[in-house]
Amino acid sequence: MDTPEKNNTETKPSTPFQGADPTRWWRLWWRSLSPTRQDRLAAFAPLVSVALFMAAIVAAFWYLRAEEVDRDQQALKRDVEYAQQRMRLRLLERQEQVMRIARDLAYGDIGTAEFVNRAEVLVTQYPELQILTWVDRDGRIITSYAAPTVASEQLRMPGETLQNDDAAQSFQLVKESNQPIYTQPRVLVGYTPPLLQFHSPVIGTRNFGGTVMAEFSIDSLMRYATPSDLLARYAVTLMDGHGTLIAGTPLTAPRQSSTWNLLPQPKATEYQVPISPVGSSLILKVQAYRTSLSMVGNGMFWLVAALSLLTSWLLMGTWRHTRKRLRAQEALIAETNFRRAMENSLLTGMRALDMNGRITYVNAAFCQMTGWSEQELVGQTAPYPYWAESDYEYLHSKLKDELSGKTGQNGFQVRVRRKNGSMFDARLYISPLIDARGHQTGWMSSMTDITESKRIRDQLAASHDRFTIVLEALDASVSVAPLGSAELLFANKLYRQWFGSQTTGHLQLVQQAGLPAERSESVDDEDGLMGLPTDSLTDASSNNAEIYVGELGKWLEVRSRYLSWVDGRLAQMVIATDITPRRLAEEQAARQTEQAHSASRLITMGEMASSVAHELNQPLTAISNYSSGMLSRLESGKLTEEQMKFALEKTVHQAQRAGQIIQRIRSFVKRSEPNRMLAHVEEMVDEALELANIEMRRRNVRLTHFVAKRIPPVMADAILIEQVLINLIKNAGESIDQAQRPQAQRSVELRVQPKDYERLAGVEFSVQDSGKGLPPEVQERLFEAFFSTKNEGMGIGLNLCRSIVESHNGRMSAENLYNGSEVVGCRFFFWIPLAAAQEKGDNFSSAINPNTRKSA
Structure with a gap:
């Protein structure tokens, strides 16, 4: 009995955990922890397990991705080497054919014609071969054949010499070494990529006899030498030795999706090798299209990641919830202190x-x-x-x-x-x-x-007093009234002097200026958010008009603005400025302009006086000859009735012709007020040509004209437009005289045709001569007043012409005519709108300068 008790005493554990099974041991250890430590472990232990699980998934996907990248890289390398071999064989074939031609040239077996024929066959048969050129020993091109697709700047013309370019340097190198070489000129940014050059020396029984230069299209070489399945699976490009792209379209570098991408990215999605026999100056670069994980791999990875993050988020939420009371207590203390x-x-x-x-x-x-x-x-x-x-x-x-x-x-x-x-x-x-x-x-x-x-507040009151004093001292009438009301909210001193203290003057100014004076009460006309009128406010926000007030005997410029009054009501402020002196000055300027037009016409007729006198001398001489002939026949008794009738008809016709010339001159130079009316273009042109032909015949200049059919009428002053045409035709004749052109080149052409300008329908008048044109310094000051290139010119003709055209809402300009780099003439042209577009043109001019009024 003693022994068992002794044994039991000896086997009793010395600590509570000793001899316990793992589950019981875990429970005892957990209960021995404080509540705070239990909360921390309960929150962080699941997070650690989720993090370990996520790390295992990332490691597995990383390993699979690395294997996939390695396989793709090996396949890419094999395909690139295969494509490089194809290009190499194709270049060697063309090299052999070119060297065969060089050998035949060296032994004299073929000449220029046979060289061109063989070059044509090669260029037609092989699309990558673009140009074959035969160069003599001095670097001069004997003959060359190029494919139709070659750009004009890359053509080799017979007789040219290779100078200061890559071809000349390669020629010199071949001449010194007597060995065929490949060269790839450097690509310049913004220029057409140069062609790959192959130089084969022409060496016969004698010394160096020149080279045969073959030029290959890099783009065609890539397209025809690269297998089609390779082009479908990869982005294939060719670069020169400096890394400049020559052919193909490269892929952009793969963009990292985010910093959370834990999978390995491909270390190399491209592979490049030099193309022999060209060497390092031509490099084949191939880029793989597929550089990311498959849809299944990406989906599984992000699904696992999302679930892991969701689990972590839920665990953190539970942990935060357990600390809610402590935080609420701390917040209460902070609020009390606050x-x-x-x-x-x-x-x-x-x-x-x-x-x-x-x-x-x-x-x-x-x-x-x-x-x-x-x-x-x-x-x-x-x-x-x-x-x-x-x-x-x-x-x-x-x-x-x-x-x-x-x-x-x-x-x-x-x-x-x-x-x-x-x-x-x-x-x-x-x-x-x-x-x-x-x-x-x-x-x-x-x-x-x-x-x-x-x-x-005292300062604001003083500022208000100063502001009121300034408004009272203004030389413009200022009034403010609410929309739709007869109440006058404010009026300065000048307004009270003109209209008194009532709103009658305010409403009169608004009505005469065409500004809206009442607020619409319709729901459709109001902004639902602000309660303000939309259409009226928008249309009148920047309106200004010039009106005449008969009671005051003044011209006033009226401007209107909307503002919110101090009580919240929408009010309208009207500012009226006395512009009577400015209007009088404008009217005086218009009268002076009309006098200048009349003076210009008199000057024009003065310059054409000799031509008019010569033109009148012909019908007067004919009348004198017919009269003398009839008197002679009457004295001899040989004048029959039919002969007299014929002579009298001729005399009457010549007298009418002289009268028409004089009447046309009188109507042209007669001073009259500007009178715009519907005018037909054909009639204006005929009237102008009748006077202009007199001057042109005197100067021995051929005057031709072309008027398009069915041109609608224009709203214009016909006399002023005729004055512009006559001045331009006369100037054209003088330019031809100064240029001393031969008879075959002495011509002036007048063309009239419809043309739209800034979406307005109109008519363009064009006068083209064959003179020496306008120098640049003259062209810049062509339409300035008092600027002239004539020794006796006044410098107001072209300035008045442009003023006349612009008063009709038109535009006028001039340009030189070129034949290559040589100036062969000059062209003056002006444009005026049709009658149907005249109203739009007036509105267009008013939009540019609202204060500008049309000429009388």
């Missing part, structure tokens, strides 16, 4: 009075404002230390009202004396103090320093 700090930082002074008017409480702000401490103020009765002695009676009455509850909610203004004797303005607000049982125990007063706000 409210206490906010109370101590108030700028409003607080003062409490009991029912007898004794101070029971003051806050720190009240003490700071008055300069008195809390001990000095608490327990004080009226008069209080901060009262101004001069206001005792007023303050006693206010205190009595305060204790009886007669103060208003807006408070009252008082003057407060600080402890140092200085004064400041304050506003006091009173409210009753009610205890927990609902009984009033006193009064709470809040005091605010209003010294600064009062100072600002």
